[in-house]
Amino acid sequence: xxxxxxxxxxxxxILTGCATxxxxxxxxxxxxxxxxGGRIGVAIAPLPAPDTYFPGADCxxxxxxxxxxxxxxxxxxxxxxxxxxxxxxxxxxALLKKRGADVKVIDGEVKIDAxxxxxxxxxxxxxxxxxxxxxxxxxxxxxxxxxxxxGFTRNYASYVPTSxxxxxxxxxxxxxxxxxxxxxxxxxxxxxxSADKVWDEPPAYPGxxxxxxxxxxxxxxxxxxxxxxxxxxxSTSK
Amino acid sequence: MTRRPSWxxxxxxxxTLMTLAGSSLADEPLPRxxxxxPADAPVQFIGVASLDEDGMAGTPMMYPAPNAGGLVVAILTxxxxxxxxxxxxxxxLLAAANAVVAPYRGVLDGFGHPELRQRVHRRASPMAxxxxxxxxxxxxxxxxxQDEKAIVLDNLITFRGTPAGPQGVYQGIVRVVSDPAKGTxxxxxxxxxxxERLKDECARLVAxxxxxxxxxxxxxxxxxxxxPAQRTVRYDEGGTERMxxxxxxxxxxxxxxxxxxxxxxxxxxxxxxxxxxxx
Numbered sequence: 001x002x003x004x005x006x007x008x009x010x011x012x013x014i015l016t017g018c019a020t021x022x023x024x025x026x027x028x029x030x031x032x033x034x035x036x037g038g039r040i041g042v043a044i045a046p047l048p049a050p051d052t053y054f055p056g057a058d059c060x061x062x063x064x065x066x067x068x069x070x071x072x073x074x075x076x077x078x079x080x081x082x083x084x085x086x087x088x089x090x091x092x093x094a095l096l097k098k099r100g101a102d103v104k105v106i107d108g109e110v111k112i113d114a115x116x117x118x119x120x121x122x123x124x125x126x127x128x129x130x131x132x133x134x135x136x137x138x139x140x141x142x143x144x145x146x147x148x149x150x151g152f153t154r155n156y157a158s159y160v161p162t163s164x165x166x167x168x169x170x171x172x173x174x175x176x177x178x179x180x181x182x183x184x185x186x187x188x189x190x191x192x193x194s195a196d197k198v199w200d201e202p203p204a205y206p207g208x209x210x211x212x213x214x215x216x217x218x219x220x221x222x223x224x225x226x227x228x229x230x231x232x233x234x235s236t237s238k
Numbered sequence: 239m240t241r242r243p244s245w246x247x248x249x250x251x252x253x254t255l256m257t258l259a260g261s262s263l264a265d266e267p268l269p270r271x272x273x274x275x276p277a278d279a280p281v282q283f284i285g286v287a288s289l290d291e292d293g294m295a296g297t298p299m300m301y302p303a304p305n306a307g308g309l310v311v312a313i314l315t316x317x318x319x320x321x322x323x324x325x326x327x328x329x330x331l332l333a334a335a336n337a338v339v340a341p342y343r344g345v346l347d348g349f350g351h352p353e354l355r356q357r358v359h360r361r362a363s364p365m366a367x368x369x370x371x372x373x374x375x376x377x378x379x380x381x382x383x384q385d386e387k388a389i390v391l392d393n394l395i396t397f398r399g400t401p402a403g404p405q406g407v408y409q410g411i412v413r414v415v416s417d418p419a420k421g422t423x424x425x426x427x428x429x430x431x432x433x434e435r436l437k438d439e440c441a442r443l444v445a446x447x448x449x450x451x452x453x454x455x456x457x458x459x460x461x462x463x464x465x466p467a468q469r470t471v472r473y474d475e476g477g478t479e480r481m482x483x484x485x486x487x488x489x490x491x492x493x494x495x496x497x498x499x500x501x502x503x504x505x506x507x508x509x510x511x512x513x514x515x516x517x
Binding site for chain 2: 054055056058059157160193194207209210214216
């Protein structure tokens with residue numbers, strides 16, 4: 001009996017452990033993002049390599065079929081770079097400076113997975129402990145830009161594609177209080193962009209490649225918008 | 239993509255003297271041409287559609303398959319059903335986008351290619367003439383933005399030489415996006431006077447696309463003054479900001495001429511290009 005209870009407890013712990021509730025969006029704290037808020041660091045996590053994703057192709061054979069069917073697109077995807085998103089750090093810093101804030105651009109990339117976990121049951125608290133960065137860089141708040149996936153996604157129902165491939169750009173921007181590790185801003189970004197007219201143009205896939213860069217640009221705008229005092233990013237062409 | 243002819247030598251000497259950077263398209267000497275449009279067909283007009291919402295979600299599927307053969311049949315059946323559903327969804331999406339053109343049908347139904355040709359020739363005179371050195375075959379497709387503020391032309395252009403003129407064949411696709419309408423009632427502006435403004439703008443877009451293709455047909459094509467670098471260009475399509483990964487080949491007076499990743503030339507309005515506007 002005790003063994004059964006023990007197994008059940010482990011199963012519950014595993015299942016509930018996997019079901020982490022997604023962080024809800026939090027509007028930017030106007031106080032924190034101003035001259036009165038103290039020093040703000042702006043950092044970016046390493047950009048992921050562009051890749052192809054096939055949600056719905058969940059069985060092993062389904063995924064192998066989807067990967068084989070889209071191998072030419074995957075090959076082209078590997079030649080692309082998400083580096084157009086890199087200037088975000090400097091662009092956010094510039095917008096914060098316009099607001100009168102004391103800003104420090106944190107050089108290099110912050111590897112979030114390497115940070116220690118932050119154990120807290122409180123809502124709106126980061127699961128990783130960023131406070132060490134506060135001490136290291138002498139900042140009171142940290143604006144973090146994290147791009148999680150970039151590339152192309154094509155939906156599947158097991159073996160059958162249910163959509164054309166589309167460019168995708170996903171991530172989150174957040175501001176963290178360096179004393180409490182609590183979010184002062186949290187913005188999930190999820191961009192999907194289809195090719196203009198046709199998509200199946202191997203080997204270079206110009207329509208999808210164009211959508212790839214469009215998705216990055218739209219994502220950049222979404223990250224920047226909360227910091228622009230008039231709500232617009234004001235850029236015309238980069 | 240684009241095929242370049244041998245007949246371009248005829249006007250190459252004059253054209254190579256021209257400096258591309260900063261000059262307007264109309265400043266450059268081009269051969270006389272005669273326009274051919276699809277005979278008797280009405281002018282093609284659709285609504286600008288976004289396919290971002292096209293397609294269905296990815297969901298796992300359990301197949302009732304007693305053996306390998308059954309599995310194949312089940313997958314094929316599933317595939318047919320999904321294809322049919324996706325086609326229906328795409329048609330519905332395009333039909334919804336085309337609904338924006340419905341109020342213009344009264345004007346567009348009476349707007350045929352012969353009238354469009356006449357207007358293009360009038361606008362591009364004296365370079366456009368009934369007996370040109372060059373035959374320009376054009377298959378224009380117009381699209382109205384959903385806010386009705388701009389017209390987008392996609393024009394498949396083929397040049398054919400005449401016995402009296404240059405020889406060879408050139409083919410290219412040119413996109414021209416009109417400047418955004420300034421008024422608050424774009425529909426009434428387009429349709430005023432029996433659709434005069436709409437028809438005239440269509441002719442202007444076709445004339446501009448031909449002019450761009452003529453420049454592109456030169457041996458060097460339309461080239462950027464600086465080493466070409468791809469960038470994500472922002473421009474206005476009606477009241478919407480659009481983006482295109484492209485090389486900027488020229489800026490002139492509120493417009494950018496770019497070459498997109500498909501190698502097609504595009505002329506687009508943008509607030510960032512203000513150089514060399516006539517006073």
